Amino acid sequence: MSHLPVLPVLILLLTAPVCLIINRVNVAWLMTVLASILALVCAWQILGQVLSSGPLTYALDGWEAPFGIEYRIDLLSAWMLFIISLLGSLVALFARQSIAYEIEPSRQVYFYVAYLLCFGALMGVVSSGDIFHIFVMLEISALSSYTLIAMGRNKLALWASFQYLILGTVGATFILIGIGLIYAMTGTLNIADIAERLETVEQSRTVITAFVFMTLGTLLKLALFPLHLWLPNAYTYAPSVASAFLAATATKVALYLFIRFTYTVFGADFLPMSIILVALGITAAVVGSLIAISQTNLKRLFAYSSVAQIGYLVLGLGMANQTGLTSTLIHTFNHALMKGALFLSLGAVVYRLGDSTFKEFFGLGQRMPLTMAAITIACASLLGLPGTAGFISKWYLVSAAIENDWWLLAGVILMSSLATAVYVWRVIDAGYFQPAVNTQRSEAPIVMLAPMLLLAFANIYFGLETSFTLMVVDGITSSLLGGGQ
Amino acid sequence: MSLMLLIPLVLPLVAAGLVVATGRYPNLRDSISVVAGFIVAATVVMIQQDFQPYSFTLAEPLPGISLAFRLDELGLIFMLVAGLLWPVTTLYAIGYMRGHGEAHQTSFFAWFAVAIGCTMAIALSANLFTLFLFYEALTLATWPLVVHARTDEARAGGRTYLSVLLITSIVFFLLAIIGTWFVAGTLEFTKGGVFPVDVNTTTASLLLVLFVFGIGKAAIMPFHRWLPAAMVAPTPVSALLHAVAVVKAGVFTLLKVCVMIFGEDLLSSLEVTELLMYVAAASILIASIIAMRQDNLKRRLAYSTVSQLNYVIMGALIATGPAFVGSALQIAMHAFGKITLFFCAGAILVAAHKSKVSELRGLGRTMPLTMVAFFIASLSIIGIPPTGGTWVKWYLLMGALEADAVIPMVVLMISSLLSVGYLLVIPARAFFSGDAAAGSIEAGPIKEAPWPMLLAICISTAGTVLLFFYAGPFLKLATLGVSP
């Protein structure tokens, strides 16, 4: 039996203690990069296999489901594995100098350890077919992300991490309650099994309560408005590399959980969530963008931008049709590309210029032209200009609204892009049309430039050449909507 | 894949790159712009001589929606205008930038070239998606040109420019495109329109409204504010924006939507078409009246442009064959006329340092060539022979007659009179005011603008007159382009 399904998780989780034992920063970085790339290769292989021959299963330690813990990788899981490992590898490559600059020398190794744990655990969440195993992996990723955030330079990082800890643990506890109630009603922890058994006990109050608890917990982790309060501080004060990684992956995994619970476990028509999701989603999109406009620190600005983008992701789900689901699934990839490029660029700016407020940004086009170019491309994608990946997501989202005859909602979605345009304008105007305080050129080092530019370029590539992404996403929607697994 | 299409599309971008690379050698850099301009102009003329329906597809981002280019007659009109006027404007710009001692010249000429590339792409778009992509790209490529001076005033003007254009395009235009995709199933430009015969009239009307107000570059009121705001840009930019690239892209897009997405039959059957036509007619009159009250020469010309652009919109919405032809012709005729006017305005600024109409009395003494050119170009805008603008009025009137649309005919007459009022007075005062009039220019030796600028002015003025006698090619293209 091929061990491929568990390899990515194993490789990443096992490299962590090895780094800890060796305790030398450069070796730790190298091992992190190698492990990430290996995980990416495995994820690519898995995606290929799932595309050609259907879901992969793997019973841990030989104990068969539904008694043993099973890893079950269908197309949705494979897609998430690919996205997480792609971003994880690129960020890991970028990390060395950024971390050397932002974290004290004695703690730098711990960063890589925590990074590997978080990365591996996130991969575990999306691969697992056992609901409790998902909870454990989720908590591992959460704890390690609290650690990552707390390592930021500013002492407020500690406070941001603590806030996230409180809210995250409350969320996880809710999910745990939900799991307990489901176990009480079905007697199994295996997702496929639960889906079958739930059909007989569907509308009992316990199951509804379980659904509500799990949804609340997941939405907290997803940072959907109004449960988003931990996100801006966490992304702002964390080390730049951590922000890049978390912004691109952590909330996507929460979204994965939500999709899994809604479509696979409970069934899409379980509760009338559609209206709630649409309402919350569009509010998040509008409010997030509006708050972003007035920010002076660019990390915080893009953190609020993430709150808005999460709103779009949820909005797509709320449309309750295939186009909306397509929009959300494509946007998980596109948004990872955008925010990955943006936060990595901010990391480069911090590395060269010390901070990431507008003051450093004036005249950035002259001082760090390539970095500014990457930011411009990523911002164009954020705005959804045609020819970029963001346009594809937006096209599907607005189409989904029109399909439901919700023309007004379609208009509001487009208007929220205008709010995005305002803060994007601020960034670009500052970078290109405001005079620099000091015009000395100090472009980022090539090791940092490469991942950043690659992600920026990907935004354009996947805006024009969408055959791959659409093929995968179409496969996912047909399997999710066509009746469970 | 055809080389002929590639040249006008790709050469401007290549030129932009070369301009940036040779930024340190001004003469080399500027020659690159001029040479590229002439090559593109020659190519476009060659294409016109031997019309073939060239086409090619670059990519397919969404299922059924491709990034594709195709040459058609309307597009060729636009390409001819842009292609012929680019080298002329470049010549003018070289004289202006040097005569005025402007900074950031490399960035200027580079973005200039990029904007022309986007314009060519718009002219060659085979479907609404491709057009939209390059429409947005054009907005962004011209933004650095508008804020060229980098002063607070320039950046504020740039902000207005971007806001109006992006708001209209993102909220209305994009929504209209997605809606069209839903209803019609395709975005390809097709003669006779793409909507099914039994299309829901409410939906079609809604889409038409979204298109008309969404194509902000066509400057229908109240989404015209970006035009006067963009006057903070250097005059060559205003000439480019108001004659060649941005505004023509707007009205061209709207004309294409009316002719090749909606089609004459559907358009004339919708009730809302007439309403929108009245909005355009009102815009013509209101803009003319505002123009008369502007003392700043460039702003006066800007409002004149708003008015002239709405000719195209009104013609497109009258929705009869001759009206469409008139609209298509206006794209060419107005381009040559207006660019001459802006060239003159810039020449006056550089040579005599004047920017207000009230200061131009007696200028005919010191800048006779410029003011004669201004006079001839004004005739074209007003529509008096022997200038190209005459044909526009002719066909628009015929089109209105065919549709029994009295109001547009009246509006056309009145606006011609108004344009006499705000345009002809300028050369009149320049030549025929007495010496003792207050604020007049002192008599002195003839002091025209630098020779590249003068040369450009002469070429464009000649074009305005030639277009009266040799309107044939454009007429043929327009007629072929709008027939189903």
Next chain:
Amino acid sequence: MPDQLAYWLIIGLMMIGLYIVIAHANLIKKIIGLSIMQISVFMLYIGIAYVEGGAIPIIDANTILYSNPIPHVLILTAIVVGIATVALAMALIIRINEAFGTIEEDELAAGAGEQ
């Protein structure tokens, strides 16, 4: 009612825990609230596992009825996760105290507002 008394107590504890987390400003008290919440969840699981008349879940030839062992196992795991969370939280509190000199939320928020 008596059957469900356990569940009522569990819900009560959960709400008390949640309330403490929200209402108290002192960071350590928040952690205490969090722990109470988690404990209530553990009790929920154990409550599910209870089988009337069941023996401890170790296979024995003479016994037929056992309590459900799975929730017990789940709880063990969850307790460990809980401990790790509390430990991390405590470490953060110590560092916050070193950096800010206070562990009251309102004072910290005020300090953050100035930044």
